Amino acid sequence: MLKKLNPLLHSELRLAIISLLTAVEKAEFTYIKEKTQATAGNLSVQLTKLENAKYITIEKGFKGKMPQTICKITKTGISEFEKYVENLKEYLRL
Amino acid sequence: MLKKLNPLLHSELRLAIISLLTAVEKAEFTYIKEKTQATAGNLSVQLTKLENAKYITIEKGFKGKMPQTICKITKTGISEFEKYVENLKEYLRL
C-alpha cells in the first residue's frame, strides 16, 4: 500500500530547499533564492516552516554590514528527506 | 537547474491515482478509492481534474443495477507522468 507522503516535504519549494541543503554544508538565503528561483517572501515563509519542524537551522548574522541568513539541514531533516524519497519511489514505480 | 514540477501531478492523491492507472488497463472508482484510502468526495474532485486535463478518461455505466465509473489513463497522462518522474528525480537526487 502506498505510504502517506510527508506534507512538509511534498511541496515543490520546500523539497528544493531540502534537496539543495543535503548537498552542501550550509547555504545562504540569497544562494537558495537564486538556485530555487523563489521570491524572497515565499522563501522566507517556507524556511521558517522547515525551521519550526527542526528540519533545518537558521542563523542570522552579518556579512560585512549586510544581514546574512545561513541555513543548514539537521539530522532530522536528512532522515525525513530519506524517508520521503523511499515512500515517494513507490508512487513513481522506481 | 531544477525543473518546475507539473502541479497537476505534484499532489499526493492525483499522483497515486495516476500511478495506479499506469499499472492497470482500467480501474473502477471504488477500486481506486480503496487503494488510495481517499474519501469519495476528494477522489471525485481529483478525478475530474485529471479528466479535464485529459490525463485520464472517465466512463460512467452500470454494473448490474449499480452505477459504475471506470477510469483509464491516456497517452497524455502516461507521458506527463514520465516527464514528472524524470523532473522529480533531480529533486530526490536519484
Added chain:
DNA sequence: AAATTTGGTTTATAAAATAAACTAATTTAC
C-alpha cells in the same frame, strides 16, 4: 540627499486539498 538596491519579514490573496453535506438508487431488516 534622493533614489535604488540588498536582504529580508509580515500580511493579504489566490489556489488547492479536504471534508461535510447531499442525491439517488439499492439492499437489508423488521
Added chain:
DNA sequence: GTAAATTAGTTTATTTTATAAACCAAATTT
C-alpha cells in the same frame, strides 16, 4: 411493504497551503 442502512457517487463549503504583494531597515549608488 416500508424504514433504515449501504453503495456509488457529486456538489458545496471549509480549511490549509502556496504565493504574491506590501512593507521595513540599512546600505549603496547617483
